[in-house]
Amino acid sequence: xxxxxxxxxxxxxxxxxxxxxxSPSPPLSSTSYGRRSRxxxxxxxxGAPLLAVAAGEVSYTEPEEALLEALVGEVESxxxxxxxxxxxxxxxxxxxxxxxWKLIFTTRPGTASPIxxxxxxxxxxxxxxxxxxxxxxxxxxxxVKFSETVGELAVQAEATINDGKRILFRFDxxxxxxxxxxxxxPYPVPFRLLGDEAKGWxxxxxxxxxxxxxxxxxxxxxxxxxxxSADPRQMLLSAISAGTGVKxxxxxxxxxxxxxxxxxxxxxxxxxxxxxxxxxVQSESGGGSWSSVASAGLKDFQTxxxxxxxxxxxxxxxxxxxxxxxxxxxxxxNNTFSVSMNEGVTQVGGVQFPLETGGxxxxxxx
Numbered sequence: 001x002x003x004x005x006x007x008x009x010x011x012x013x014x015x016x017x018x019x020x021x022x023s024p025s026p027p028l029s030s031t032s033y034g035r036r037s038r039x040x041x042x043x044x045x046x047g048a049p050l051l052a053v054a055a056g057e058v059s060y061t062e063p064e065e066a067l068l069e070a071l072v073g074e075v076e077s078x079x080x081x082x083x084x085x086x087x088x089x090x091x092x093x094x095x096x097x098x099x100x101w102k103l104i105f106t107t108r109p110g111t112a113s114p115i116x117x118x119x120x121x122x123x124x125x126x127x128x129x130x131x132x133x134x135x136x137x138x139x140x141x142x143x144v145k146f147s148e149t150v151g152e153l154a155v156q157a158e159a160t161i162n163d164g165k166r167i168l169f170r171f172d173x174x175x176x177x178x179x180x181x182x183x184x185x186p187y188p189v190p191f192r193l194l195g196d197e198a199k200g201w202x203x204x205x206x207x208x209x210x211x212x213x214x215x216x217x218x219x220x221x222x223x224x225x226x227x228x229s230a231d232p233r234q235m236l237l238s239a240i241s242a243g244t245g246v247k248x249x250x251x252x253x254x255x256x257x258x259x260x261x262x263x264x265x266x267x268x269x270x271x272x273x274x275x276x277x278x279x280x281v282q283s284e285s286g287g288g289s290w291s292s293v294a295s296a297g298l299k300d301f302q303t304x305x306x307x308x309x310x311x312x313x314x315x316x317x318x319x320x321x322x323x324x325x326x327x328x329x330x331x332x333x334n335n336t337f338s339v340s341m342n343e344g345v346t347q348v349g350g351v352q353f354p355l356e357t358g359g360x361x362x363x364x365x366x
Contacts, residue, residue: 002180075105079206079215083253088207088320096211098134100143101226103127115242129226133161140202148245151178153187162201170199232256240275247277254366262335262365267328268306304328310339321347324357335365 088094102127128131130141140161145152153176157169171194174187206215212362216224232253239249301313308329316321326341344355 005094013245028198070099072107075225076107076223079225082213082215083205085206088209088211091204091207091214092161092164092167094211095134095206096207096209097131097214099131099228101129101131101214101228103129103224104227105223105225107221107223129224131159131167133159133167140167149179151176151180153177157199165203165205167201167202167204168199169230172198237274246275250366260335262306262341264304264306264328264330267304267337267365269304271302271304273300273302312341319349322355326359328363330361337363337365339363 075270088096091097098348126145128143128145130139130143132139132141138161140159142157143152144155153174155171155174157171160168162168165196171189171191173191174189175184176187177184200219202219203217204214205217206213208214212228214226215226216226218224232249236249236253237248239245300315303311303313308328309326310326310328316322324341324343324344326339328337328339330336331338339360341357341359344357346353347354
């Protein structure tokens with residue numbers, strides 16, 4: 001009998017109508033599953049858009065400019081549609097505007113302030129805006145995160161609520177926080193000498209009732225689309241997509257879900273592998289095998305039924321699949337489950353061959 005010990009994995013449940021792709025997924029050395037969707041959703045552009053570039057840094061031909069303007073125009077149309085809908089009235093009076101927001105789109109900052117011209121539109125950066133209006137020291141803080149290894153720049157501004165939509169601000173301090181330094185480095189901008197360049201206003205023209213999407217327009221004519229900083233689940237998916245910080249994102253997600261009880265009804269469904277950590281598979285002979293890999297659910301798809309039936313499917317090559325079937329049951333009051341695999345099949349085209357497989361292991365849902 002083979003014994004398979006798998007490191008913690010992340011799974012995303014898939015809709016029942018989705019059909020597995022015929023082509024194999026890229027090889028993965030670590031494991032996480034995710035629910036499949038029937039079609040790929042349309043995504044907002046992350047970070048700054050193509051047109052949001054520092055003034056004078058990039059030039060385009062007329063056809064390229066026309067293409068980029070069309071892309072921005074499409075988003076602007078969607079922005080205007082949302083602004084015409086009834087969002088949260090008087091957003092500056094709502095607690096939903098408070099917190100950290102991630103910039104996901106902005107129009108060309110050709111007339112933006114020096115600070116905006118420096119940082120808005122650089123795709124290698126992530127830009128956040130923190131809004132704190134209900135404190136003794138109301139502030140708006142723009143945060144530019146360079147990378148996990150470098151650090152960030154925080155530019156702070158005094159904030160005043162002008163009316164239900166408008167926030168008045170004046171930049172007054174900024175500092176770099178580098179990962180490799182134990183202290184902050186002041187940003188070399190003499191705010192006192194900037195005069196009107198250091199102040200402005202920001203109108204919130206749309207705030208979703210869920211508090212997840214905000215559209216704002218600045219005094220320089222720039223439009224900003226922001227999303228409330230992602231919850232731990234979104235952060236994990238982003239980390240998997242980027243290929244960095246996955247284990248840290250898993251820790252954040254699991255710590256936020258302490259005390260959540262998982263039962264068979266929760267597990268029932270079809271799951272797709274997104275990421276996996278190191279997996280150790282050992283058979284009686286001391287080596288690994290495709291059958292033991294399938295038993296451990298290394299990659300591709302996993303189906304769990306409410307009665308405890310389990311199936312792992314591996315597609316190593318086009319037209320070739322390996323599957324292992326078994327059972328899963330809860331072992332106690334915690335979130336641990338006992339898994340036993342007892343049969344397998346190798347399918348090449350339309351021909352099936354029995355695959356000797358067997359294994360027992362414990363799975364903990366984090």
